Amino acid sequence: MQQKIISKDAAQRIRLSVCVIGRNEATHLPACINSLRQLDILDVGYETIFVDSASTDNSVLIAQGGFDKVLCLRASQLLNAGAARNVGTLHAQGDWVLYLDGDMELAPEILVDIDELIRSGKTSDGLCGFTENVYPDGSRDLIYFRGNFAGYKCRMFGGAVLLPRVKVLEAGNWSCALYAYEESELYSRLLRCEVNVLWYDHRMVEHKTPKVALKHKILGAVVPFRSYLGKKFYGAGQVTRFTLNNGNFIDFVRLKPHAYLMLLSIVVAIAATPWLSWVAGGLPILTFLVFTIFQGIRSAVNYSCWIVQLVFGFWRLNPSFYPIVDQILIGTDQAAIDQDCLG
16 A cells, blocks of 8 residues: 655644544435635644444544554444544644544634634633534534634533643543543533633534434434334433542533532422422422423523433443453545445
């Protein structure tokens, strides 16, 4: 194989590392790779890293054709997004790390914001923007995070975010133990390090994702077996126990207070049952109605389902897990990806 020819000046200092994670993303990776080529117009040194979570398709071959470095993790039932991002962060060289998933495409609208941040040199700042879900039937849905306002420190972010690498490491890096809510858990620690992750009202990524029917969403949110969420179903319980053990539970609750308020109403109702039986049913119902009025019925239902997930997942935490890197591959000539797509 030929060594990959990088158009960027090899002597240019790397300011930005793009860390893309995925498992069996062969269908989406070519589009992801093509979208990253937009970064050339920024005229800053950057590198691209793909962290593969034991794919069984040809994701690694495709990634070699489009990324500077490919990190192959050893297969384990405990692998998760946070573990892959943890490894990618350790291997990154840039001042900032742009985290994406393999089924995402970087949107051009966010490029100016990324460029301005990198040129500012403020390595305690990060940024995030809208994720636009794109479904197989061609429909689209712009994802909003409640409480995020343009130009202000965001209340939460998802899998697409630009963060200062030194601050991620200072905060303890991404957790390797969580199946879900790894972004909010990390953010609860980043806030202690006075990181300013600003929200921009710009589209940041397109996210290719399946469309789940409403009945499957409801069943999958309360029944762990064959849930569309997979092992993410257990994330609420994992992150609750993890933050309790880690000492950042209160910081995490500040980011997701409503679910815990719903839980508190149920706990208080159960505790009060011997003396005030009407409270047992009244307080949780009242809490649900308040959330419905101010947050909407969908949010109220989500908070209720979250409690079920917390109960099931509380004992599913393996805090000692750390992924093993089996291979580190250097990118190859672009012809590899073209040949694979044709074949």
